[in-house]
Amino acid sequence: MKGLRKYLAPFTPDISGAAAVLYAMGGIIVISDAGGCTGNVCGFDEPRWFSSKSAIFSAGLRDIDAILGRDDKFIDKIKIAAARLDAAFVAVIGTPVPAVIATDYKALCRMTEARIGLPALAVDTTGMALYDEGQEKAYRALFETFATCRGRGIEDFVCILGATPLDLPASDSAAHIKNALERSNGVKAVVCGEEGSLEFIGRAGEAQKNIVVSPSGLRIARELKEKFGTPYETFYPLDEFDARRFREAHGGKRTLIVHQQILAEALRRELENSGGCERISVASWFRMDGELMREGDVRLEEEDDLLRFVEAGSFDTVVGDPLFVRALRGWRGDFAPLPHFAVSGSLHAAEREEDLWHGLCA
Amino acid sequence: MDAQAFFITARELYARGKQHIPDELVSSKHLIYSSPAALAFNSPGAQGYGVKRAGLAVPGSVMLLVSPGCCGRNTTILGDEGGYGERIFYLEMEETDIVTGRHLAKIPAAVEEICSTLDKKPSVVMICITCVDALLGTDMDRVCRKVEAETGMPARACYMYALTREGIRPPMAAVREAVYSLLEPARKDPRAANLLGFFSPLEEGSELYAMLAKAGLEHIREIGSCKTFEDYKRMSEANFNLVLNQEARFAADDLSKKLAIPYIEITRFYQTDKMANQYRLLGGALGARLDYAAAQKKADDCVADFRARYGELSFSVGESLNADPFELSLALVRYGFKVPEIFGTVTPQEFPYLRQLAELSPETRIYSNLSPTMLCYDGTKSPADVTLGRDAAYYHPSAAGVSWNGERQPYGFKGLVSLFNEISQALAERSAA
Numbered sequence: 044m045k046g047l048r049k050y051l052a053p054f055t056p057d058i059s060g061a062a063a064v065l066y067a068m069g070g071i072i073v074i075s076d077a078g079g080c081t082g083n084v085c086g087f088d089e090p091r092w093f094s095s096k097s098a099i100f101s102a103g104l105r106d107i108d109a110i111l112g113r114d115d116k117f118i119d120k121i122k123i124a125a126a127r128l129d130a131a132f133v134a135v136i137g138t139p140v141p142a143v144i145a146t147d148y149k150a151l152c153r154m155t156e157a158r159i160g161l162p163a164l165a166v167d168t169t170g171m172a173l174y175d176e177g178q179e180k181a182y183r184a185l186f187e188t189f190a191t192c193r194g195r196g197i198e199d200f201v202c203i204l205g206a207t208p209l210d211l212p213a214s215d216s217a218a219h220i221k222n223a224l225e226r227s228n229g230v231k232a233v234v235c236g237e238e239g240s241l242e243f244i245g246r247a248g249e250a251q252k253n254i255v256v257s258p259s260g261l262r263i264a265r266e267l268k269e270k271f272g273t274p275y276e277t278f279y280p281l282d283e284f285d286a287r288r289f290r291e292a293h294g295g296k297r298t299l300i301v302h303q304q305i306l307a308e309a310l311r312r313e314l315e316n317s318g319g320c321e322r323i324s325v326a327s328w329f330r331m332d333g334e335l336m337r338e339g340d341v342r343l344e345e346e347d348d349l350l351r352f353v354e355a356g357s358f359d360t361v362v363g364d365p366l367f368v369r370a371l372r373g374w375r376g377d378f379a380p381l382p383h384f385a386v387s388g389s390l391h392a393a394e395r396e397e398d399l400w401h402g403l404c405a
Numbered sequence: 406m407d408a409q410a411f412f413i414t415a416r417e418l419y420a421r422g423k424q425h426i427p428d429e430l431v432s433s434k435h436l437i438y439s440s441p442a443a444l445a446f447n448s449p450g451a452q453g454y455g456v457k458r459a460g461l462a463v464p465g466s467v468m469l470l471v472s473p474g475c476c477g478r479n480t481t482i483l484g485d486e487g488g489y490g491e492r493i494f495y496l497e498m499e500e501t502d503i504v505t506g507r508h509l510a511k512i513p514a515a516v517e518e519i520c521s522t523l524d525k526k527p528s529v530v531m532i533c534i535t536c537v538d539a540l541l542g543t544d545m546d547r548v549c550r551k552v553e554a555e556t557g558m559p560a561r562a563c564y565m566y567a568l569t570r571e572g573i574r575p576p577m578a579a580v581r582e583a584v585y586s587l588l589e590p591a592r593k594d595p596r597a598a599n600l601l602g603f604f605s606p607l608e609e610g611s612e613l614y615a616m617l618a619k620a621g622l623e624h625i626r627e628i629g630s631c632k633t634f635e636d637y638k639r640m641s642e643a644n645f646n647l648v649l650n651q652e653a654r655f656a657a658d659d660l661s662k663k664l665a666i667p668y669i670e671i672t673r674f675y676q677t678d679k680m681a682n683q684y685r686l687l688g689g690a691l692g693a694r695l696d697y698a699a700a701q702k703k704a705d706d707c708v709a710d711f712r713a714r715y716g717e718l719s720f721s722v723g724e725s726l727n728a729d730p731f732e733l734s735l736a737l738v739r740y741g742f743k744v745p746e747i748f749g750t751v752t753p754q755e756f757p758y759l760r761q762l763a764e765l766s767p768e769t770r771i772y773s774n775l776s777p778t779m780l781c782y783d784g785t786k787s788p789a790d791v792t793l794g795r796d797a798a799y800y801h802p803s804a805a806g807v808s809w810n811g812e813r814q815p816y817g818f819k820g821l822v823s824l825f826n827e828i829s830q831a832l833a834e835r836s837a838a
Contacts (some may be wrong), residue, residue: 044514056474098780103432103566123777128780139472
């Protein structure tokens with residue numbers, strides 16, 4: 044049945060994706076909910092929550108607020124918080140409640156800016172889409188609000204898009220990517236969303252290029268190319284040592300890689316380089332960009348799609364989040380664990396890339 | 406810029422009165438900070454029993470969560486670590502469903518499909534809905550009747566309505582009604598009683614069991630002890646219900662009307678004189694003299710020994726624990742300890758405790774875990790020897806920490822003894838570290 048899940052709990056929703064992009068940027072982030080959505084974001088979808096602070100708050104909506112649409116009360120609450128905290132902006136993130144009552148986010152932002160005097164942006168997430176869609180929306184809201192620089196400029200940095208903890212397989216993956224890209228490009232690499240990156244978002248038109256490491260960053264990269272002429276590339280840098288271990292462990296087999304598309308593509312290329320592979324496919328329940336898809340790749344929709352696709356493709360190996368094993372009942376191939384926080388959260392999260400590759404290549 | 410966490414002293418708060426609790430301590434008046442200390446508030450599934458886990462308290466039950474995907478996200482962990490992975494299923498809503506309500510029409514078929522994949526027929530299917538259906542005004546009783554008619558499976562509704570958290574019937578009260586709603590009229594057994602309020606049993610050795618048994622109650626049943634659906638159904642035989650948590654009051658009311666089981670409500674205290682008084686009154690209501698003298702002496706001795714050994718320790722008391730933080734703080738102060746700070750939710754019901762705290766420990770600072778200003782809380786400015794509750798431990802990681810939020814519920818004199826034993830152990834571990 045469409046929408047019925049018997050084996051896999053829901054994946055990270057768009058709300059958490061939006062929060063992940065904004066997390067470290069120094070704003071007041073208000074999730075327009077009754078409390079449960081914020082609890083899920085902070086308690087389950089944000090690995091940084093237990094090690095670094097961020098001003099993420101719940102609006103604390105109650106039924107009467109939703110019924111009467113009390114935006115003025117909502118803004119009063121934000122104003123009280125803003126008076127006590129040092130914030131660069133206010134961001135409002137949507138949930139199913141404002142989706143039901145059709146909140147006018149533009150009006151909410153205008154009122155917030157007028158009453159509080161801080162830039163305000165809204166991300167119209169609904170809790171019914173996946174995290175990558177929320178990230179896309181958050182990037183767009185951020186760049187629309189802050190990327191005011193017109194035209195090309197100094198070009199002394201590259202911007203990394205699509206690199207939140209939800210996109211990447213280990214807690215230190217963003218740092219690895221940043222280091223690798225600084226080495227290869229010879230200029231500063233800025234992870235869009237990291238602490239201090241708001242300044243660089245303001246200077247988006249001056250970036251040498253944008254490097255997209257997961258599909259959630261693709262749409263904004265294309266929009267920035269149109270707006271500022273900034274080139275972009277999709278690329279996930281892998282450490283040569285780790286890549287070789289991966290090739291040695293999994294080369295020469297019919298393999299399905301289930302992860303975010305750009306990381307999966309990078310791994311596929313490694314296996315192709317090892318030669319002798321009959322078939323290597325990429326699949327994902329998350330965004331699959333048409334331009335990056337190859338014949339035989341698939342966007343999964345329902346829970347049962349994975350098992351059907353694996354059986355139809357006669358794959359020897361599936362590389363993916365360990366939780367997917369639940370949805371592969373009866374299948375007898377090899378499973379190689381590649382955690383995806385947006386799937387299993389902290390259950391299978393790897394702290395370090397080293398641990399990740401050790402598990403993946405065992 | 407005021408970069409301090411808001412607090413008020415017990416003296417100041419009591420002087421203001423219950424009608425003038427500061428806005429910073431009232432969650433409906435400000436944004437809610439969901440720090441690691443306060444996660445249990447915003448995501449009860451994070452620890453202990455939230456609606457989903459509570460809804461599965463009926464033995465042999467399964468749950469279908471009908472909601473946007475975001476509402477089921479925390480179940481990833483619950484499902485895997487709590488062993489609920491085989492018992493929770495999801496029917497994800499789409500945006501169109503908000504307009505058309507078509508998701509409701511799919512529920513009977515979804516239940517059918519779920520049951521077809523299970524080795525054993527469930528005792529009941531709990532159908533859990535969330536804020537969206539609260540706003541849509543979904544008639545879940547009708548949906549459940551339809552499920553029962555089309556599938557032959559008993560179905561009950563669970564309401565995970567965070568929007569009604571401070572309402573007359575909050576979600577955790579409503580779910581207690583739901584889990585007892587399958588009980589059917591049965592012949593009363595004068596030797597049987599139920600303990601209502603918690604989803605897991607009282608801790609072993611609680612004097613309450615022994616006292617009630619001595620008063621002739623041979624069958625003391627709790628939902629958390631029921632291993633089978635048959636065990637659960639025997640709860641209908643109870644001569645009375647003993648309500649240990651006020652969130653079970655609606656359920657007890659319901660059972661009183663439907664099954665003619667009367668109830669008595671008692672409170673969890675950490676002050677031994679209050680416990681003794683309550684047991685005396687309970688005995689009066691039951692027409693039996695409850696023998697608690699030995700248990701009381703043991704508890705009093707335990708506290709006195711601890712006090713003699715450790716002296717005037719300072720406690721930081723949180724609310725994420727099996728206690729009312731204000732009553733527990735008052736108990737500690739009365740036993741001769743210091744309580745410089747309490748992290749708790751202030752309601753008018755706390756004012757009897759606050760009255761005494763204002764007198765005995767007027768400078769005790771009261772914080773709300775949920776205040777946005779807690780982002781600025783600095784624990785180094787108010788060091789504590791011992792923290793009680795996971796929230797307090799978050800603020801003072803180097804203190805001897807006692808979570809005191811175990812599944813088996815502490816109660817009465819035995820509960821107090823267990824608490825001090827755990828505190829002793831935590832202090833010993835900290836010394837050894």
